[in-house]
Amino acid sequence: MGQRIAVLGAGPMGLAVAYQLAKDGHTPVVFEADDRIGGMTASFDFSGLSIERYYHFHCTSDSDFLGVLDELGLAERMRWVETKMGYWYQGQLQPWGNPFALLKFKGLSLQAKFRYGLFAFLCTKRNDWKPLDSVEATGWIRRWVGAEAWEVLWRRLFDYKFYEYGSNLSAAWIWSRIRRIGRSRYNLFKEKLGYLEGGSQTLLNALKDRIELLGGEFKLKSPAERVVIENGTVKGLQVAGEFIDFDKVVSTVPLPYVPKLIPDLPENILNQFKALKNIAVVCIIVKMKKPLTENFWLNTNDPDMDIPGLVEYSNLRPMDQSIVYIPFYLPGEHPKFQDSDETFFEKVRMYLKKINPALTDDDIIELRASRYRYAQPICDPDYLDKLPPASLPVEGLWVADTSYYYPEDRGISESIGFGRKLAKQAIR
Structure with a gap:
């Protein structure tokens, strides 16, 4: 008989958990604090253009991502593009990313x-x-x-x-x-590199539809307030002040939320979660009338720019306008994280016009900012040894986020692969 299992978080890992649970005959109920599924892959309406809040791309080695596309009948919507990299250094835009570019690079012996x-x-x-x-x-x-x-x-x-x-x-x-x-x-x-027609939203919608078809449920704008534990066993969740009974709980929300969400864990486990650090991001998305460069990825080393690079996404996925992502990564406690959107917009306008002096203010159509407090786990040496096990010492409880597939960096494919394995562990 199938089990009723709460899945916390509707990012790619949470969706993968719910998808695998539903495929295996169980009833996942996905709780998401946001008003949409997707987490960092979620899209927004950029004045008529549906686009992700944070950029994503795919590599030919992303086997778990490509595998789920096959299962969902989406493989034919995958597109592969020959992309270019560049390097902005000493006021020059130089090619980058291949042996010829390295040999010609101005600034290295x-x-x-x-x-x-x-x-x-x-x-x-x-x-x-x-x-x-x-x-x-x-x-x-x-x-x-x-x-x-x-x-x-x-x-x-x-x-x-x-x-x-x-x-x-x-x-x-x-x-x-x-x-x-x-x-x-x-x-x-x-x-x-690759992109999916319609962006990540194509995959998100297909996963949600398949999960619901198989009996799963979604509760948006419904953050779990507490995982209820009695005598070392999960009993369910507290949501909006009410208790909801579940056989098991699988959490995929960022690990810094765990101590507040599951305060009844053993103290040594809580301390492990509290010791983990994350980098935040303020990601500026710019819509322009003409391209900035011909590169998808542009590294930057410029004393006047407090960014390590930017992504010209429209050089991967064709669009009517040029779309550039400029991510400002910084610790969440850093004062700059509290700066206004306009402060970041002013910097971005200056950076773009410095890289491409032909750009004018009129060429920059619109800018938007997205912020995510727990965007990137900080993985110090021996990182896995510092994480509590995904299967916690509470019957019926599993906890993981993108940290758990270290040393791989956070990515859609890795989240899907790990999430599906986590689901199988939970019902084993």
């Missing part, structure tokens, strides 16, 4: 180029991450690429993505990010 190229190549070929798990990332990179390439190509990425946390990150975690992009290349010189 030949020795530094060789060391960097060897490092990137070996990262893409490496499969075993365990030896890097306890290694600190900045020292590891500097030892490989040298002080010159570190300063030009890496330091500002750490400074403007992780701030004071940048000097204590796991090398395994950074390696996985290098490898994923490196393996998206279909030869040494060309990169291929």
